[in-house]
Amino acid sequence: MNTEDADETLYPIAILIDELKHEDASLRVNAVRRLATIALALGPERTRDELIPFLEDSIDDEDEVLLVLAEELGGFVEYVGGPQYGHLLLPTLETLAAVEETVVRDKAVESIAKIGVLLGQQQIEEHYIPMIRRLSIGDWFTSRTSACGLYAPAYSLSTPNTQEELRRLYGLLCNDDTPMVRRAAGTHLAKLTKEVSKEHVLSEIIPLFRHLAIDEQDSVRLLTVESLVAIAEVLSPEETKAQILEILRTMCTDKSWRVRYMIADKFVQLAKAVGADIVREDLITAFVALLKDNEAEVRTAAAGQVPGFSTLIDKDSVLREIMPCVKELVTDTSQHVRAALATQISGLAPFLGKDQTIDHLLPLFLALLKDEAPEVRLNIISKLDRVNEVIGIELLSQSLLPAIIELQEDKQWRVRLAIIENIPLLASQLGVAFFDEKLAELCMNWLGDSVFSIREAATINLRKLTEVFGVEWAKQAIIPKILEMSTHENYLYRMTTVFALTAIASAVNGDALRDFILPTVITLAADPIPNIRFNVAKCFEQIIPLAKKANMTGTVNDQIKPALAKLSEDSDNDVRFYAQRAAATAW
Template structure:
């Protein structure tokens, strides 16, 4: 047994082994998650001789347990059985898991086999790994053949030329398998496999497999060949792409299945960057426009997400002539998802078009999208305004768009207001301090008095973030007086907001600001007739005590001002107030204890 374990550990290990054999699924699952502990306790030799054979026979189990086992065996488990020289022993249980019916288990087993292959030497790969791949590839059930597709690429460049030839032939046969699920797996893993091939072998073998899969009668297979197409194109020159792949490119982009067109639209930029500038101008621009006008909203959504990236490959005149008219149409699209995708990307056109064209063509579209009925569309525009600001300047941007933003900030839907609040720090960073104070400062403070609690809560967090953006000196002038002033309001909700705001924002302030501008208001509210306010004061004092009480300059203030009030609240008639006051005293005393230890040159035990 491992010297790190005593005889006292034998009983718990026996219990764990019993749990592995238990009829209770949850017990078996718990044991699997602790299987490295079992292996460590058994020691490498017993783990190899007893545990691994047991696991190899454990495939007749619940999918959840098998999934956990497949995952655990891929977590450097070879360390527990004697190191990399015995890593091939893990392939047995994983091979069994690679053939089960549940897809998640098979995928995880294949992933773990790949991880194990990273520590195998060439001899182990030849003697154990490749035979495993062959058995899975020729398995009677499609499940094993499906799993095998993932196992070719990881070791291809670790074996000799003759074995590489065998691997290419075997993979090609998987691409013509009778079962669609196997061909689908071949299409999924062809791209990674092609990346390992030399250019002659791509042309001789990879291209043939790709063409067969790309013309498959199952769209679930064809849609996975889009990434294969890109992988092959990366091996070729633009002239070779045009000569060898143009037909397949056209077929993929215009496929009768919207799912294939969706995949083509999703990867359009990658394809365009690979095929060369000439083909982009002559061929892809027309296809891209068609994708932007596709009958299916999902395809238009995916294509809209590619707009700035694809436009970078075009001249400004082409963008204005071909892309901008499509963008204008997409602003009116019937699908909110299309409009949201467009709103998330449209600002990326501004740097490509320049100031004048952005003002003429894009600003009206920004305004239109800012008034969209769906919040996600409006928020996507706001979140990307920085790119537009860089191009046309903050003055013009604010003149055009700020009224729309202010209108949203007062939207009747509280969820819209809350979402706008969350973007205010981003806007503040873009607008700058003077402009923000003039245009949005009062608006931010007005949210503190909103009738909806979630808005008040978000407004407080917003003030903390603004303090981080503009600094504590700005906050002392712009935030503190207004927050403190609300503490005198006859409506208890305003007084509550003052306490909660101090709790959140005070840690960002200096001790001087807390002492001079905040603390007295908080201490006065400790006598508020509303119990909810009093126990929130106790919470706030706890925050001040733990934030400033562990430094010498703050400790005196805490002892003089905070402790007496917490002691008073500890005797309050309300149970909640007493609880939070007692907790505040304890936490603040602990902070003081750290200070005393530090002064004595000691560490906290």
């Protein structure tokens, strides 16, 4: 290789060095993000021999740079020559796994785990396991914290002797003097449990779990809930009763609301894991207690578990034990609890069946529809389809429709939007006569809403209604009302006319397109407001393919093309742009 070639091959590294020394952190971040490109330029051998050692010596930077470096190295195996060289990335990531900043450590652990599953057993034994040892006995708690996340990925790839050592080292971490290390051990114990044999779960993992589950720090105890689920999934119901039932009872009534919150949040998953006997004998009572908990956060989490838990017990128990609690939660002092319940309560309808839904749930739906909090109203409206499937639209319309109609002018626009999104479902079930009497005017009123998202949703709603009831109905019921808006003095109404006609164009036939939609759109092409004119051009772009499909080539040539030609010479840049784009589809 001559001197010129040598200088050229050094070029990527030289650039990287310069950029990583730049005082601007954002430039250093960008340099690290381009590591893959530089590695490709260098090739695997020089990446291993030059780039990786350089990076090992460069870990003295701001956290945002180190975070990106930790992320990039997780996908770097292919650039160093494949899995057989993947272990060369571990020293740099090991250093990053011991830094002070938590997000950097977490990302480094994630990347190490990604690389670990690609390594062969010899690499695991010679490089990965020694790294775990060093991190696990490090002087600083940061390294010991990171070590906890590295055991599960390596466990199944290790020899039996090494597995025994890993369990011993993990036990030391579970008993560490530093709460942050015990927290990390509690967090990752569930993953390790899934890798360990049942024999060792019984003999070693359960004692570690018990120790962490009664830790003096509630921040440690709350992180053992997932481990409880993982252990229960391994054990038989009899073993669960003997080994962890007492701890489960204790955790359900823990003095810390944060622990009770975690139990409530995972309650269905936990109930499925422990078996039907424990659910029936212990967990119904525990769940009722969580639904009545003094802390709103716990009641919120429990409310979200109501439908899922109800399917695990018999209907009589639901009606006797769970429904009284649900009725209390409908008027809970916390709107967050009521909002969580509103999201989930409709999930009870399929389980309870038609009669019980009518007797027990419909009154609660009505109460939630009239709740003072917009989020509660929004959540219950958005789940109406579940109720409709169980009780039928006739009963739904009789009991809930009046309350829904009352919300058409709700101050919270997202509530109005949720109603609009449910209108096509209601329309298809109610039939055209009922719709015209009760809901047609409602749908037209939304076209004049002050919020753009509502007006936009209203136009889409009209297209869906046209698809439900047919073109002839649209020509009679909605198109004339849309056309009336085209002469309104407020430009927003005229703009909405364009949007509405564009939306329903795809749902009508050629006659309606030619007789109703096109004449109005062509008239609006001369509107004094530029925003309307360029939306007319957009409308033409949508209509032209439809017109051609309907064998309306003459209309395209005689009416649309002249209108677009005029718009293409408009004084407004946007109008010209969209007109010229639309014109391209006409030829």
